[in-house]
Structures are given as structure tokens and as C-alpha cells.
């Protein structure tokens with residue numbers, strides 16, 4: 001963890017983590033003194049293996065995931081950047097996602113790279129990366145599935161009011 005008040009944020013422009021102190025409003029590139037260097041190094045090493053290559057220390061209780069969403073006509077919002085009016089059935093959406101799942105689990109392609117073109121979520125433009133989130137932010141089905149994963153693990157097909165998802169937990 002980080003010393004009091006400090007948190008890790010992500011600079012999109014530099015694609016690097018930086019450290020921000022909410023109480024003093026100070027921000028800096030290097031970890032604040034008092035951050036356990038061994039822990040930080042170990043964390044950074046494991047985390048850089050994530051496909052998005054974006055590093056950053058999770059605040060307590062937060063995890064970071066990417067997901068690939070396929071919507072269907074019963075989705076709460078059957079529309080996306082990919083398709084204005086989504087009419088496929090839930091069964092068809094599941095079949096499509098099964099195809100994606102096979103390609104990802106066979107190692108042919110990474111979820112992050114497939115999400116860019118295939119995900120019905122706006123996070124597609126960020127390779128499916130949802131950033132860090134804690135409990136209470138996502139829909140329950142999604143949250144339960146995401147928090148049940150170990151870092152690096154990919155879920156089976158998860159159903160939520162948004163549609164059907166594959167989730168990869170990074171941290």
C-alpha cells in the first residue's frame with residue numbers, strides 16, 4: 001500500500017502511473033517515500049504482464065479488469081458503438097461469445113485485442129480495460145464474477161442486464 005493520502009492514478013497521455021495526494025493535492029511521478037520498495041517492485045513486475053501494459057497500485061479493495069461484452073435484444077440498452085440497434089437473441093450472443101472464448105483460451109488472441117473490435121461496451125476503445133473499481137460500482141452479477149477471479153484469470157460467460165461478458169482480471 002501507499003502512505004497516507006497517496007493514491008496511484010493513471011496518466012493517459014503518458015500511459016504511466018503517477019502518485020497523487022488527495023489532501024495536499026501534490027502529484028508526482030515517483031512513488032512517495034514510505035512506499036515499501038520491495039512490495040512496489042514485486043507488484044509492478046507482476047502487473048506489467050497485463051496486456052494493457054498499464055501499471056498502477058490498486059487502492060485497498062479495488063481490482064482492475066478488462067471485459068468483452070456482447071449485447072442482445074434483451075440487454076438493458078440494446079445499442080452500442082458497434083451497432084445502433086442490436087436485435088440478436090441472447091442465445092446468439094452467447095454463441096458469439098463462445099467463439100471469442102475459444103480463440104482467447106487457445107492463446108490465439110488476447111481478450112484485450114479482441115475487445116477492440118468485438119465488444120459492445122465503450123471500453124472497447126481502451127482494449128476493454130475498465131480501470132480499477134471496488135464493490136458497489138458494477139452490476140452485481142458482473143461484480144461477483146470479477147471479484148471471484150484471481151489476477152490473470154479469465155471468467156466463463158457471465159450474464160448481466162447489459163448482456164453477456166467475458167472478464168479478465170488484471171489486478
Ligand SMILES: N=C(N)NCCC[C@H](NC(=O)[C@@H]1CCC/C1=C\[C@H](COP(=O)(O)O)NC(=O)[C@@H](N)Cc1ccccc1)C(N)=O
Pocket residue numbers: 067069075076077120121122123124126129130131132133137138139142161162163
Ligand atoms: N468504472 C466504473 N465504475 N464505471 C461505471 C460502470 C457502471 C456499471 N457498469 C456495469 O456494471 C457493466 C459491467 C462493466 C461495463 C458495464 C456496462 C456498460 C455497457 O453496458 P450498458 O451500460 O450499455 O448496459 N459499460 C459501462 O458502464 C462503461 N461506462 C464502462 C467503461 C467504459 C469506458 C471506460 C471505463 C469503463 C453499472 N453499475 O452499470
